[in-house]
Amino acid sequence: MLICHCNIITEREIEQSIVELLDQDPWQLIVPAKVYHAMHKRGRCCGCFPNVVETIIRVTENYHARSEASGVDIVSHLDRVRGLRVQYGSRTHERRKADHRAA
Template sequence: MLICHCNIITEKEIEQTIVSLLDEDPWQLIVPAKVYHAMRKRGRCCGCFPNVVETIIRVTENYHARSEVGGVDVVSHLDRVRGLRGQYGSRTHERRTADHRAA
């Protein structure tokens, strides 16, 4: 599936990049900018970043589930990430309220 239309990046390419970053350091913080930098790309319109964040969370969960690390630490960390995402990212979209109407 095509995730980034500006750079023509597929979901599979993003997943492979995330796994390679996790292979380097399984506990590093991975954000869309880091993924794009590793791919030698730039976010142009950045409309794909929410999908990239979802992919990062999904791939990181799967990566740590397959590893031999205790699952309790991984789950608590990812729950905190989801909570922050809900706190800062879900209520508004581009600082617009729900009743915002164009034109």
């Protein structure tokens, strides 16, 4: 599936890049900019970043589930991100007013 239309990047390429980063350091913080940098690309319109974040979360959770770490060491990243979205993201609406309309 095509994730980034600007750079023509597929979901499989993003997943491979994330796994390579996790092989270097399994507990590092991976963000979309780091994934794009590893692929020698850059975000242009950045409309794909929410999908890249979801892919990072899914691949990271699967990576740690397959690893030899105990269940105590594994944290559910998806639940934490969803909690942060509810806490910070849903109220601000990108700092737009309720009556804001695009031209």
